[in-house]
């Protein structure tokens with residue numbers, strides 16, 4: 001029997017790490033430019049936090065959570081998303097007494113029991129941001145701008161922003177009634193799965209993956225037609241604020257899409273997604289929205305909030321598809337090739353001295369031929385090989401070979417960590 005990584009999970013191998021570093025560094029960098037500070041929450045939480053915070057009618061809670069009882073009898077769940085945990089932390093740490101708004105971001109793994117396919121996994125990683133304590137439309141625009149700039153910084157182009165307003169809890173029942181009326185009159189055209197959803201959560205029919213439902217959704221009642229005056233004014237202000245951003249980002253194109261409702265129950269007012277142009281299906285790079293009611297749902301005082309989450313695996317797929325180059329960096333400066341027992345102990349001490357002084361150095365595998373040791377130095381992409389045999393020890397100098405400068409680039413260097421460090425770091 002051979003073990004494999006669990007279905008829908010993957011190892012991030014050393015050769016893939018430069019892409020991951022690139023993406024996580026870009027996330028931290030753009031978040032810092034907007035004044036967002038990092039927060040890390042546990043990988044698991046009380047199951048009831050997600051049941052309440054995400055909503056019992058959602059796909060996530062209905063069928064995608066990794067939930068279990070731990071040995072102490074606690075019901076816990078591997079986090080399927082980051083917003084409810086960050087809200088829990090906001091309440092737990094009294095962040096309402098911090099200067100408002102509080103701007104936070106996170107990067108880390110999420111877990112959902114989904115059917116794995118390209119761009120959809122059971123363990124995946126999200127970069128997410130949240131802003132609490134400010135309900136102004138300008139903050140909606142700021143969060144959208146942050147997402148847009150992040151994608152730009154990554155070098156992704158040809159992006160499309162889709163926007164919608166689903167109003168607030170008071171607007172929603174009118175829209176849901178209209179949806180029920182519309183779909184009830186067309187039951188025969190609805191696939192079974194959506195007929196069943198209609199009773200529980202009519203909004204889900206708008207972003208259904210079923211082709212017949214997608215066709216019906218085009219003419220379905222639009223949430224923006226059921227907004228109160230205040231919600232409608234707010235929606236207009238958000239659109240004006242996003243239009244204003246076009247002065248800085250002329251390529252920022254958006255479309256209002258009334259089928260965009262997002263999969264989670266807690267959204268209010270603005271919802272948005274960014275995807276590659278011409279994309280179909282499971283390709284959304286980043287999605288978010290406002291959730292002014294969430295904090296109350298999980299037991300806190302009313303606190304406005306807005307955020308987004310972006311799936312890092314999808315960025316990396318897109319970076320590779322668009323051929324965006326990533327600097328692989330160089331880990332090893334010098335590999336010490338040593339021939340004979342005496343050379344091995346000199347090499348050991350030299351490597352230790354180099355590393356202590358800050359130079360990345362390692363010993364080639366012992367007991368191998370010079371050729372095999374040199375091949376190893378190449379394989380780890382070392383810049384230099386330092387060659388030591390009995391003759392070099394007697395002379396007190398080794399041969400330092402520049403592996404990137406072509407044949408014959410070799411100098412003598414004193415067998416002393418400081419001298420070697422000077423020589424390899426001079427380049």
Ligand code: AMP
Pocket residue numbers: 081112114119120121122123124125126263284285286287288309310311312313314
């Ligand atoms: P959501 O939290 O469902 O709104 O998703 C936000 C973003 O996370 C999506 O736009 C995707 O980029 C990413 N995402 C969500 N679910 C998955 C998954 N199962 N596998 C990979 N990425 C995902």
